[in-house]
Amino acid sequence: MALQIGDMAPDFEAETTQGLIRFHDWIGDAWCVLFSHPKDFTPVCTTELGYMARIKPEFDRRGVKIIGLSVDPADRHSQWLNDISETQGFAPNYPMIGDADLRISKLYGMLPAAAGGTSEGRTPADNQTVRNVFVIGPDKMIKLILVYPMTTGRNFDEVLRVIDSLQLTARHRVATPVNWRQGEDVIIAGSVSDEEARRIYPDGWKAPKPYIRIVPHPAA
Numbered sequence: 481m482a483l484q485i486g487d488m489a490p491d492f493e494a495e496t497t498q499g500l501i502r503f504h505d506w507i508g509d510a511w512c513v514l515f516s517h518p519k520d521f522t523p524v525c526t527t528e529l530g531y532m533a534r535i536k537p538e539f540d541r542r543g544v545k546i547i548g549l550s551v552d553p554a555d556r557h558s559q560w561l562n563d564i565s566e567t568q569g570f571a572p573n574y575p576m577i578g579d580a581d582l583r584i585s586k587l588y589g590m591l592p593a594a595a596g597g598t599s600e601g602r603t604p605a606d607n608q609t610v611r612n613v614f615v616i617g618p619d620k621m622i623k624l625i626l627v628y629p630m631t632t633g634r635n636f637d638e639v640l641r642v643i644d645s646l647q648l649t650a651r652h653r654v655a656t657p658v659n660w661r662q663g664e665d666v667i668i669a670g671s672v673s674d675e676e677a678r679r680i681y682p683d684g685w686k687a688p689k690p691y692i693r694i695v696p697h698p699a700a
Contacts, residue, residue, distance in 0.1 A: 496575035518607035530568020554578030
């Protein structure tokens with residue numbers, strides 16, 4: 481079965497460029513972004529890994545840990561990191577999981593069980609479905625899944641925007657409208673009755689329609 485939003489993120493033990501980890505223990509009480517790659521030394525992924533290193537302080541500020549995965553051994557990743565630093569100006573400053581036995585890619589539904597048992601001899605095209613972004617909450621539940629084709633670089637600024645929304649809506653009973661950015665107005669969640677909303681928002685709200693109840697960004 482494919483993983484869905486609201487599912488428990490599968491736990492695993494794996495070698496990374498920063499040593500052996502047990503995934504849930506490594507996450508701890510933080511948020512997490514796990515993003516995957518079909519093969520080392522691929523051009524689009526090289527740009528993505530460098531950009532994530534550059535904006536890592538933005539994830540740190542939000543209490544979010546970053547971890548990559550690529551379908552090759554962890555020691556091969558270490559060789560790739562030199563190319564990333566040279567071409568992108570930033571070396572990955574977060575762990576990269578080695579998935580040489582395809583175990584984690586299969587566990588997360590990115591490769592079929594029949595894909596074989598080793599990355600050896602497999603091409604990026606063989607692994608093209610390993611281009612996912614998973615946002616995982618402190619409760620270890622999956623909050624977001626994005627899947628990209630090999631030819632399209634991922635927009636990690638959008639991932640930051642979504643995390644801002646996820647963290648806000650986890651604290652307050654609100655939703656965020658289209659193209660919302662941190663600090664902008666929000667929508668009272670549909671699960672909140674008008675009676676309850678009046679207690680939470682005594683100054684009222686804007687309602688272009690009865691089911692669209694707009695209020696200012698809640699205080700932290």
